[in-house]
Amino acid sequence: MGRLLKTLSFVPDDKLDWSPAQGCKSPLRIAAHCGVSNGNFIKIMKRIPFPEMKPEEMMAMAEAAETAVTSREQAVSLVEESCKRVFETLDSLSPEEVDSLVETRFFTAPMVFWMNLPARHMDNHAAQIDLLQTCWGDYDWHM
Numbered sequence: 001m002g003r004l005l006k007t008l009s010f011v012p013d014d015k016l017d018w019s020p021a022q023g024c025k026s027p028l029r030i031a032a033h034c035g036v037s038n039g040n041f042i043k044i045m046k047r048i049p050f051p052e053m054k055p056e057e058m059m060a061m062a063e064a065a066e067t068a069v070t071s072r073e074q075a076v077s078l079v080e081e082s083c084k085r086v087f088e089t090l091d092s093l094s095p096e097e098v099d100s101l102v103e104t105r106f107f108t109a110p111m112v113f114w115m116n117l118p119a120r121h122m123d124n125h126a127a128q129i130d131l132l133q134t135c136w137g138d139y140d141w142h143m
Contacts, residue, residue, distance in 0.1 A: 001083045001119075003143060004034060004126040005076060010142040011129065016072060020135050027129045032069035034122045035078030036062055041118050042082075042089045044104060045111065079122075086118045 008031050016028040025033065040062075043050065050058070069075050093111065100111050130142065 001079060001122055004031065004122040004129070005079060007126045007129045007133075007142050008072070008075065010133065010138070010140070011072075013072070015132075015136055018132070018136065020132070025128070027132055028069065028072065028075055029066055030125045030128055031075035031079055032066040033062070034125050035069070035075065035082045036065045037121055038079070038082035038086050038118050041114060041121075042085055044102060045089050045093065045114050047102065050105060083118070090115055 008027060011027045017026045019026045019029075069078060093115070098111050098115070101108050102111050102114055133142070
């Protein structure tokens with residue numbers, strides 16, 4: 001979370017919605033994606049099943065949730081609140097749950113995979129924002 005939000009903080013206001021091509025996510029959309037995804041990772045760790053729907057329907061729901069975030073402040077709040085809930089979820093897991101496998105509609109993975117995924121996911125997306133910054137000439141390292 002720290003790296004993602006710090007990197008986002010260096011994005012000028014006029015570049016928050018900038019993307020290099022149609023279909024590419026902007027810095028604001030990347031941050032929103034991280035906050036929305038954290039909510040899904042929490043559901044998986046809590047073993048809350050996703051509604052039965054086609055993958056493209058799930059993608060449309062995620063897109064709607066992400067595009068509803070229209071300001072830096074909303075994105076930062078979403079990421080911070082979702083991370084707070086991730087930490088609460090991690091703290092609530094029993095040793096038996098930590099050592100278990102979690103089955104999803106898509107694949108089965110150890111709980112530890114899901115426990116680490118929010119941080120890895122945000123770190124990877126922070127790197128995407130770093131790349132976007134180089135597209136508009138910002139070559140400073142903002143870690």
